[in-house]
Amino acid sequence: MRPANHVQREARYNALLDAGARCIAEHGYMATRTADICLIAQMSAGNLFHYFPSKQALLLALIAREGQQIQQEMEHLLQEQQPLEALMGFLLHLCQLAEDPHYTGLALEIAALSHRDPQVCKLARHNDLLLREGLAALVRQANDLGLVRPGLCAEQIANWLAVMIDGLFARVAVDPQFAPQAQGPVLQELALHLLQGNRT
């Protein structure tokens, strides 16, 4: 068992990241002040700066935590018995996430910052690679079980799944009428078409 002060440190670290995520999603990175993050996390500025020397350090830690979560999620998916069912469930889960304005707000903000900040770009690209490598591994598992069309390229399928996932998030931003959760079955259908081609 970890000592109590370690557990408390981790809880505070995560509470600050959660508060930062909320502020950045709602107001954007530029408009977010560390004072706002402290207010939401109910911690002092001294506490925040103990964990994160700057607003940028908090942002980078937030993207790194997102990377750990992606990695855990992909490892979990790869342990499922049925890789295609696991993939279909994951796609549905992403459509649900795209419905959450906090999640999409943060994702779009990071994508925009990535365009300007090389450190954000590096971490965001690493997270994207983790996702695509996980998806490709899942496709290879399905291939080993003979569940997909022969000769497909797992990386190419993973690229196209990423095209559609990114596209869903982009749609939410530009079209207020677009309801991603209702689009789950179409996303699954297109993914199955990529994996299996025309089924007769």
Next chain:
Amino acid sequence: MRPANHVQREARYNALLDAGARCIAEHGYMATRTADICLIAQMSAGNLFHYFPSKQALLLALIAREGQQIQQEMEHLLQEQQPLEALMGFLLHLCQLAEDPHYTGLALEIAALSHRDPQVCKLARHNDLLLREGLAALVRQANDLGLVRPGLCAEQIANWLAVMIDGLFARVAVDPQFAPQAQGPVLQELALHLLQGNRT
């Protein structure tokens, strides 16, 4: 014939917009100075401010011009004899555009600004609507000719074409290995699957 000074005004207006597009794509909107735009357009600051009272006014005019171009392109596509061939050609054209770092740089910058600036957001949403309405009209033409599966919803197909188009542009930003031009046939194949379902 238009008087010469009108033609000259229009040429200057467009040259300033072209220079602005280049600067914003290369350096981002925030880092772009009107002095940089003047330098590229080889015009004085007085000239620039005669056409655009501010950098934001130039940006908004740039997005409005993009909207006019989308509208012209969609009208052109709708006059073609073969709506499915017209759509397939248009999708290939977009894959080529996604290969152009100036075009994608500007598109991503506008998407990012759209998240923060209500006026940019309004124009960007209008342009997106023009694109989707054009695509839906093209799908309806194909439907009238019996070229697509019965009962499909043209707006829903247009939404999914937009998902994939936006996704392609997002991929270019996050994955330096991704070559959109080579992905044209996959985009066409997925579009045909949306339109026609499983062809036996």
